Amino acid sequence: MKVMAQIAMVMNLDKCIGCHTCSVTCKQTWTNRTGTEYMWFNNVETRPGVGYPHTWEDQDRWKGGWTRTRSGRLKPRSGGRVARFANLFANPDLPEIVDYYEPWTYEYDKLLSAPKDSKDFPVARPVSQLTGKPMDTIGWGPNWDDDLGGSTETMQQDPVLAKINTEVRAEIEQTFMFYLPRICEHCLNPSCVAACPSGAMYKRAEDGIVLVDQDRCRGWRMCVSSCPYKKVYFNHTTGKAEKCTLCYPRLEVGQPTVCSETCVGRLRYLGVLLYDADRVTEAASVEDPQDLYMAQRSILLDPFDPEVIAGARAGGVPDSWVKAAQDSPIWALIDTYEVALPLHPEYRTLPMVWYVPPLSPVVDRVTAAGNDGEDHKILLTALSTMRIPLEYLAGLLTAGDTRPVERSLRRLAAMRSYMRDLDLGRGGNEEIAGAVGMTGEQVQAMYRLLAIAKYDDRYVIPTTHPETPRGIAELGEDVTGMVEELVGAGEGAPEACSVSTFHGGGTGLRITSRGRAKTAAEGLAPTPGRVNLLDWSGDSAQAGLFPPAAAGVDA
Amino acid sequence: MTTADVLLWVAYPYICLTLLVGGMVWRWRTDQFGWTTRSSQLYEKPILRAASPTFHLGFLAVIGGHFVGLLVPKTWTAAVGIPQHVYHLTATIGGSVAALATVLGLAGLLYRRFAVRSVTLATTTRDKVMYVLLVLPVALGTWATVANQVLGGPEGYDYRETISPWLRSVLTFSPHPQLMTAVPLSFRLHVLAGFALFAIWPFTRLVHAVTIPVQYPTRPYIVYRARRASVSAAAGRRGWAPVQRSADRDGARSRGA
Ligand code: SF4
Ligand code: SF4
Numbered sequence: 009m010k011v012m013a014q015i016a017m018v019m020n021l022d023k024c025i026g027c028h029t030c031s032v033t034c035k036q037t038w039t040n041r042t043g044t045e046y047m048w049f050n051n052v053e054t055r056p057g058v059g060y061p062h063t064w065e066d067q068d069r070w071k072g073g074w075t076r077t078r079s080g081r082l083k084p085r086s087g088g089r090v091a092r093f094a095n096l097f098a099n100p101d102l103p104e105i106v107d108y109y110e111p112w113t114y115e116y117d118k119l120l121s122a123p124k125d126s127k128d129f130p131v132a133r134p135v136s137q138l139t140g141k142p143m144d145t146i147g148w149g150p151n152w153d154d155d156l157g158g159s160t161e162t163m164q165q166d167p168v169l170a171k172i173n174t175e176v177r178a179e180i181e182q183t184f185m186f187y188l189p190r191i192c193e194h195c196l197n198p199s200c201v202a203a204c205p206s207g208a209m210y211k212r213a214e215d216g217i218v219l220v221d222q223d224r225c226r227g228w229r230m231c232v233s234s235c236p237y238k239k240v241y242f243n244h245t246t247g248k249a250e251k252c253t254l255c256y257p258r259l260e261v262g263q264p265t266v267c268s269e270t271c272v273g274r275l276r277y278l279g280v281l282l283y284d285a286d287r288v289t290e291a292a293s294v295e296d297p298q299d300l301y302m303a304q305r306s307i308l309l310d311p312f313d314p315e316v317i318a319g320a321r322a323g324g325v326p327d328s329w330v331k332a333a334q335d336s337p338i339w340a341l342i343d344t345y346e347v348a349l350p351l352h353p354e355y356r357t358l359p360m361v362w363y364v365p366p367l368s369p370v371v372d373r374v375t376a377a378g379n380d381g382e383d384h385k386i387l388l389t390a391l392s393t394m395r396i397p398l399e400y401l402a403g404l405l406t407a408g409d410t411r412p413v414e415r416s417l418r419r420l421a422a423m424r425s426y427m428r429d430l431d432l433g434r435g436g437n438e439e440i441a442g443a444v445g446m447t448g449e450q451v452q453a454m455y456r457l458l459a460i461a462k463y464d465d466r467y468v469i470p471t472t473h474p475e476t477p478r479g480i481a482e483l484g485e486d487v488t489g490m491v492e493e494l495v496g497a498g499e500g501a502p503e504a505c506s507v508s509t510f511h512g513g514g515t516g517l518r519i520t521s522r523g524r525a526k527t528a529a530e531g532l533a534p535t536p537g538r539v540n541l542l543d544w545s546g547d548s549a550q551a552g553l554f555p556p557a558a559a560g561v562d563a
Numbered sequence: 564m565t566t567a568d569v570l571l572w573v574a575y576p577y578i579c580l581t582l583l584v585g586g587m588v589w590r591w592r593t594d595q596f597g598w599t600t601r602s603s604q605l606y607e608k609p610i611l612r613a614a615s616p617t618f619h620l621g622f623l624a625v626i627g628g629h630f631v632g633l634l635v636p637k638t639w640t641a642a643v644g645i646p647q648h649v650y651h652l653t654a655t656i657g658g659s660v661a662a663l664a665t666v667l668g669l670a671g672l673l674y675r676r677f678a679v680r681s682v683t684l685a686t687t688t689r690d691k692v693m694y695v696l697l698v699l700p701v702a703l704g705t706w707a708t709v710a711n712q713v714l715g716g717p718e719g720y721d722y723r724e725t726i727s728p729w730l731r732s733v734l735t736f737s738p739h740p741q742l743m744t745a746v747p748l749s750f751r752l753h754v755l756a757g758f759a760l761f762a763i764w765p766f767t768r769l770v771h772a773v774t775i776p777v778q779y780p781t782r783p784y785i786v787y788r789a790r791r792a793s794v795s796a797a798a799g800r801r802g803w804a805p806v807q808r809s810a811d812r813d814g815a816r817s818r819g820a
Contacts, residue, residue: 247601
């Protein structure tokens with residue numbers, strides 16, 4: 009047994025409202041440069057739908073992930089080592105830009121530079137960011153079928169639907185819809201890494217984050233096609249592969265990723281898992297794809313097991329990480345409550361971003377039919393009769409096995425009814441909890457984690473410097489009180505979101521509201537051009553609102 | 564032998580080779596980030612899929628042919644019992660096929676550069692200079708081969724009596740420029756253009772040629788790498804340097820798949 013640590017994520021699909029905030033903040037942070045216009049390290053797809061890039065799940069076409077050979081060994085679906093060389097000069101499986109979408113901008117300048125008396129109304133035409141030519145008709149974008157818009161045209165191309173029987177397919181649009189936010193899975197058995205001829209891609213030994221070494225990438229593009237989730241992108245300006253970094257500079261100082269931090273639904277969880285690195289290949293090679301979910305779970309190690317703890321110590325995993333693994337919301341959702349499931353385990357990469365399947369479409373359907381969508385008997389019956397969402401979700405999360413999806417949804421349904429009874433003062437009904445193999449106490453704990461968990465319960469991230477535990481760097485100045493005075497303590501206000509923590513000290517000036525408080529309190533000069541609207545009453549000009557007046561000119 | 568001969572066949576090749584070697588070392592040490600194929604396959608795939616492998620395989624064959632023809636002395640091939648006309652026939656047929664692939668592939672790639680607008684826009688000035696200096700030796704070499712070896716009589720021109728020993732003399736630092744004076748013009752121009760290509764090689768995207776991933780067949784599929792302490796975003800505190808463990812010192816660890 010070789011114990012290694014992995015930072016993993018769980019997203020609770022039940023709560024995703026499809027607002028794309030995560031995608032936008034991620035893009036602003038990481039892919040707002042030339043050459044990355046079309047990249048979305050985080051994207052949110054409406055399902056059923058074709059996704060981004062177009063039909064990425066169709067591995068017969070894109071050849072992502074691994075296949076199991078007849079002898080039971082794993083081989084990248086795009087081919088082994090010989091095939092890699094044979095295709096070095098042109099990657100046959102590489103998506104073209106049109107499979108993502110042709111990025112465009114608008115001629116905003118035309119709105120300002122149009123002559124004063126022109127008889128035509130000035131318009132900002134769309135212009136391709138690749139060719140500089142106007143695009144008269146924009147034919148595809150990263151979220152073309154958002155909210156099932158125009159899906160009658162494209163929905164049948166959804167590769168998950170293609171595997172479900174036709175009668176279900178015809179009905180599906182009326183039945184349900186949900187959002188699927190996606191980032192790189194930071195797989196335990198990443199096929200992107202396996203396919204990289206240069207050895208530029210690697211999995212970090214400490215936290216399992218999969219990265220591209222920008223200095224060693226030579227632009228062979230094999231990772232792009234070999235990732236079954238299509239989460240490595242090719243920067244066409246620098247000629248290097250780029251991908252989601254799980255915001256490692258933030259994680260290293262104990263902060264959650266940008267997508268998690270900004271998620272409106274507060275549905276993302278981050279935490280540590282311990283796994284047995286020696287059994288990764290074994291787990292990824294089980295014969296039946298439907299066994300992959302349990303196989304992957306079997307190599308995740310119980311962080312409370314003394315043998316595992318000893319193994320972690322021996323393998324150089326810091327104690328603070330073991331502690332974090334014990335507090336991990338990920339471990340709780342995957343193992344304790346068994347509600348989180350992997351995305352497309354059949355790709356055999358052992359993905360590490362898991363999902364709690366959405367119950368809401370079922371509840372909506374039940375309620376729309378005039379029934380009580382919070383009554384456990386009705387809900388549980390509905391779950392066992394409504395095959396459509398179950399089969400679709402199973403195609404997404406468990407290689408088609410509906411049982412784990414059903415168990416997960418039944419637990420969510422039971423939680424709903426159980427908690428309603430509590431809210432209505434009727435007391436917990438143990439029978440409901442028992443029907444899904446849980447106790448009332450467990451149901452309540454799960455409810456706390458899924459519904460009302462605070463910032464620190466959702467993100468349990470140890471820092472890379474075990475000698476600097478999470479939050480300790482902030483203890484130097486007690487500014488929490490000031491924030492409360494100024495803006496009221498936000499629920500789950502981040503404890504470590506300051507420039508100085510982020511880069512390990514040095515700037516002295518903060519950009520958060522508490523930072524303003526600090527500069528004000530110490531009489532430091534405010535940063536020009538940086539105004540905090542939170543503590544501005546609006547009746548006088550704020551220092552820093554205008555650039556410093558030039559000498560001699562009085563403002 | 565004139566001064567021009569010395570300049571062309573001694574000074575010029577050494578300048579070019581110095582630029583090649585020195586430039587490669589300099590670029591390798593200073594510009595790992597720029598060391599890439601800068602592929603444009605994302606913009607356009609069908610033409611590239613046909614033209615790129617044709618060009619690359621043809622060009623590799625051409626390079627291989629040059630190695631044999633230039634660096635292996637005639638006496639050696641004779642010693643293993645290869646008569647001159649057999650050598651000439653093999654070299655000419657093989658060379659022509661390789662040249663054909665190179666020329667066709669290059670033509671396809673160039674057509675694509677001009678015809679596909681996104682590819683044109685992604686072409687830098689450096690790329691343009693590179694293309695000119697790449698097309699020149701290829702075109703001149705093809706001309707020299709066709710004019711002298713294919714159409715120039717049964718035995719063609721025996722460059723292994725002149726150009727090859729001259730090149731070896733340059734590479735062994737005892738140059739014999741007089742060997743080049745009687746060489747046909749097409750060959751001489753080809754040699755000059757070839758050296759110009761060497762001279763700019765390190766400063767263009769052609770550098771990707773020396774990154775053939777030789778270690779890929781033998782390395783394990785999954786690469787693990789330990790985080791270097793120096794890239795940490797958090798400051799280490801003085802006096803808190805972690806104890807060195809053997810696992811840390813091992814650095815990168817790998818696992819087979
Ligand atoms: S999801 Fe991420 S780690 Fe997994 S294969 Fe794709 S890029 Fe690699
Ligand atoms: S920010 Fe959260 S709620 Fe909004 S789309 Fe992203 S994951 Fe869904």
